[in-house]
Amino acid sequence: MIKRLLNYLGYRLRAGNGARIKAGDIVRVLPYDEISKTLDGSNCHDGLLFMPGMVKYCDREYKVLKPVRWIFDENHKEMLSCRNIIILSGPVCDGAGMLDGRDCDQCCTLLWKTAWVRKV
């Protein structure tokens, strides 16, 4: 119910090309060259880190699993509100070499800024 209400109020996500994005849509992740233009000095866009392992998913098409509106920050034990972030079905963090050369096997889903994708 709340999601319908939020949609009604225009709380919707827009992809890099301005198209509306919702769960189930097919999007194409931009090539890394284009994504890198949106990143600041610490590889972030609007605070969201672009991880090294995300490069291999660039320039490919995926289905949108869910637009992220609320997410629980376990580090600070609080619920956060997110804007323009989506989760794609398929791309999972491989954690390669993250822990001093060891792999992190947590298999987290990767977060993508809507500016990094284009609706097909």
Next chain:
Amino acid sequence: MDKAIPERQNENEGVKAYTCQYTSLGRSGHALSPMEKYWQLALRIPPALKRRLSKYSKLLFRHRMDKPLIDTGDHRGGEEKTLKTELKRGDSVRIKPYEQIACTLNPMGKYKGLNFLPGMKRYCSQTATVLKTPRSILDRDGKKIRECKDLVVLDGLYCDGKDLISNEGCDRCCLYYWKRDWLEKADGNEKSCLEKGFADG
């Protein structure tokens, strides 16, 4: 191309912090607005009431509620013992029926420290593909590395977050962790949840 992005690691008070999207979530998210806080609060009331009511119903009907938990029948056959060494990425496994999994859970709903979450129930008796068998994972604060064993991550079986924090709860879409004892090897011919279109993916 990977080398173009420097790995970011911070040193704070002598404790090394590994940085990933989830450990630095505070920078990309914002505090909830007052309206959203009210929504969250309102959404938490029904599940909280349900929890409390179920607690009292457990006290009243203890003998009936405890029955599946007291039943410690060993549903782990010899097949699973060999499965532990054989399980690898790409293997097809079948999740045991919920009744069998429930027998392994303690009153806290855990088996060997791992929670069986309500959302996992819909995947019981389904077939899925192994994505990874985690050995070491990074704690959410980014400072501790935890060793784990007998865990399996199955491809495409995402948490919907509905029954966790509130009805519309967390949108993180984590992949569920499964204990190996909850799984049994399946024939390669069976269609997985993804192929059937049952899973979220």
